[in-house]
Amino acid sequence: QAVVTQEPSLTVSPGGTVTLTCGSSTGTVTSDHYPYWFQQKPGQTPWTLIYDTTNKHSWTPARFSGSLLGGKAALTLSGAQPEDEADYYCLLSYAGTRVFGGGTKLTVL
Amino acid sequence: EVQLVESGGGLVMPGGSLRLSCAASEFTFISASMNWVRQAPGKGLEWIGRIYSKTVRGTTVYAAPVKGRFTISRDDSKNMVYLQMNSLKIEDTAVYYCTAYLETTRSGDYWGLGTLVTVSP
Numbered sequence: 001q002a003v004v005t006q007e008p009s010l011t012v013s014p015g016g017t018v019t020l021t022c023g024s025s026t027g028t029v030t031s032d033h034y035p036y037w038f039q040q041k042p043g044q045t046p047w048t049l050i051y052d053t054t055n056k057h058s059w060t061p062a063r064f065s066g067s068l069l070g071g072k073a074a075l076t077l078s079g080a081q082p083e084d085e086a087d088y089y090c091l092l093s094y095a096g097t098r099v100f101g102g103g104t105k106l107t108v109l
Numbered sequence: 110e111v112q113l114v115e116s117g118g119g120l121v122m123p124g125g126s127l128r129l130s131c132a133a134s135e136f137t138f139i140s141a142s143m144n145w146v147r148q149a150p151g152k153g154l155e156w157i158g159r160i161y162s163k164t165v166r167g168t169t170v171y172a173a174p175v176k177g178r179f180t181i182s183r184d185d186s187k188n189m190v191y192l193q194m195n196s197l198k199i200e201d202t203a204v205y206y207c208t209a210y211l212e213t214t215r216s217g218d219y220w221g222l223g224t225l226v227t228v229s230p
Contacts, residue, residue, distance in 0.1 A: 001173050089154050096170040098156040
């Protein structure tokens with residue numbers, strides 16, 4: 001089974017920009033992995049921020065964006081807000097099976 | 110608005126079985142692929158498996174740790190998806206979520222609130 005890697009933790013200043021990445025043990029991440037990004041706050045259900053690399057839901061704040069960057073999937077937060085402090089998980093698909101990354105704990109400080 | 114409500118969680122002994130249910134509403138269920146995801150206490154998310162819509166053959170795919178022990182099924186007449194869990198282990202203790210990917214709009218995943226399964230002697 002593939003292993004999906006994320007930064008364990010990152011810190012961003014309020015109003016700042018940060019990029020979270022999602023790599024695959026099998027090699028370059030492409031749109032064929034249909035990358036997803038989820039946000040989860042303590043005690044809450046996860047919810048989908050980005051699906052299929054770049055697509056946003058109606059509830060996704062405009063400051064979040066998804067892309068492919070340097071062979072990985074990436075989630076960029078531009079203009080961080082205190083309420084963005086949370087755990088972020090990526091998910092990649094491999095011919096039907098799906099694998100989550102270990103998550104990134106984002107601190108806004 | 111997509112609604113997913115899981116039920117059936119509870120306390121079960123190691124080696125036991127449990128069936129979780131997920132009731133879906135407010136979307137075209139027959140055209141959705143449904144997933145189960147779990148989260149052990151204090152841990153990250155783990156994808157368990159999915160069942161495709163019948164338009165995509167209704168096939169199932171599972172993660173290695175649960176293959177052969179867990180079975181996902183669906184009843185399109187009731188807008189329900191199920192997770193049958195057998196030979197449960199202590200490490201299966203987790204909150205179990207169902208999620209939906211809508212093939213009609215090619216959007217997802219939508220999440221339920223989860224149900225807690227505790228495997229303990």
